[in-house]
Amino acid sequence: MVYRELLSVGEETVISPTWRIDLGGCSLRCLFCSEWAQVVQPHAAPALRFSADWFLPHLYQRNKQGARTISFVGGDPTVSLVAVLEVLAQVPDDAWLPVVWHCNGWLSDEARALLAPVVETWAVDVKFGNPQCAQRLAGVDGLKNDREVTRTLEFARSRGLLLRHLALPGHLACCTRPVVAKLRRDYPEIPLNLRSHYLPLGPARTASLARVPELKRLLSDVEMAELVSLGADATASKRQLEAK
């Protein structure tokens, strides 16, 4: 199911402008999710069935408007894998644009293999700095999540990889710092997009957030300053590597 599409200039410069297609459903249930309604009820309005009849006319239109890539976003697009592969198989060669897969990294080996021939760039959002936060914030087996995300990063590294991390209030020490340190150590050549735009939407408005009260607020000024500093350090170390 597709619930939104737009020509986006707000993604990384190497993929923008991109035709962004937001698909319903997700493999995780993060309490900080801003797309919660579409994650838990992918068939609810305004969602439409994702099909070639919907996709091809939009593709021609967005192509004419300057789209350089197609971005499958979510939710997480992996739960729509079969529909996406069926639709992409019907795209004429002269209308094809490079495909970017925006995901949380929780994929099976089979899904990675099926996507390999069609996905040019993997934009992977590395969310948690430790298994406990993965369990508490997303109700997911933290160790398994860590293993699967690492497997996706290793798989995508030689193909085309963009790294992302959304900083959460109260989670700079336990999540953001370790994630940035790990990504800079293990993937120093890959661009890292540190995101500061967290808003307490979705489950943040419900009682479920009583379990995670820190997610009810924005990043504080102190947290924002630390994030800027972490981003500057990460950029400086990448530039040093490129200069060698």
Ligand code: SF4
């Ligand atoms: S992985 Fe992303 S889309 Fe899925 S529930 Fe978590 S924040 Fe929402």
